[in-house]
Amino acid sequence: MTKQEMRTEATKKAILQSAEQEFSEKGLYGCRVDEIARRAKVNKALLYRHFNSKEELYKEVLVRVYTRLGDLEEQVINLKTDYELKLRDLVQIYFQFLYDNPSFVRMVMWENLNGAKSFKERGVAETKNPILHELGRIIDEARLRSDVPETIDSDQLILTLIACSFNYFSNMNTLNIIVGKDLMLAENREKRIQATTEMLLAYLKEREQKQTHA
Incomplete structure (x- = not known):
């Protein structure tokens, strides 16, 4: 060069x-x-x-912040244990990414306020998202081994993960006031990671029990 x-x-x-x-x-x-x-x-x-134009620059930045998700791929690929431990690690990785990338959180918030116009025009939705891809793969593999029932809805699991993790950071300022705590502190983030993980696992186990008793 x-x-x-x-x-x-x-x-x-x-x-x-x-x-x-x-x-x-x-x-x-x-x-x-x-x-x-x-x-x-x-x-x-x-x-x-x-x-x-300013619009072109904005779209380039939007792609730039979303592309950082792809940097997590190596961490995600190296998850080689059973599905419960994989799920725990995956939630941990995603929370850490959101914590490390506040501009990602804010850009997604702005896009939602603007009807995801640039998100659709620039094809950002096609950007590699190893977190969501791996979560789907974890469930598929668990189904094949009969660790979870066929009735598990992967989309619902993905939506729950996003709601419980992204909203934690996007609503941080108001949530701090509501609960009277600094949710950015490591100990409070860890509690939320644990609660989110247990919620996802409880959904899987509840479905499994219903399948067994059916």
Whole structure:
């Protein structure tokens, strides 16, 4: 790579990092390109040379934050124990990802407020999500071994995982007030991880018991 190409890549990276901060804090419509350029320490003309519009830059940032989910794939692939332990590890990994990536949480919130318009246009839903993929695979494998009944609804399990994990971080400010605790503290996060895991396992075991008594 030439020095010019390296400078170009560095500039683009700086713009994307700045834009991620701005978009996650203010959303697409509340964010100003001037402020993104200022934070990136570039002029606005240079920003538009790399990205034709604020909307295009926003979509690029959206893909950027979603693509980070793919970085979890190696951790997920290495889960090689029985389905209960796999599920416990998977929930732990997902909570840690959400904790480490607050801009991911905020960008998803903004997208929902805007009707997931950019999410659909940019095809972000097709971005690799090893957490949800692995959860489905865990259930499929458990079915084959008859560890869980055929009646288990993988979609419902996935929706429950998302609701119990993502909402914990997206609603953090109000939840802190409601429960009177700092839910970001490691000990409180660990309690929530444990409760979520037990809830998912209870669903699986309840279905198994119903299948056995049927």
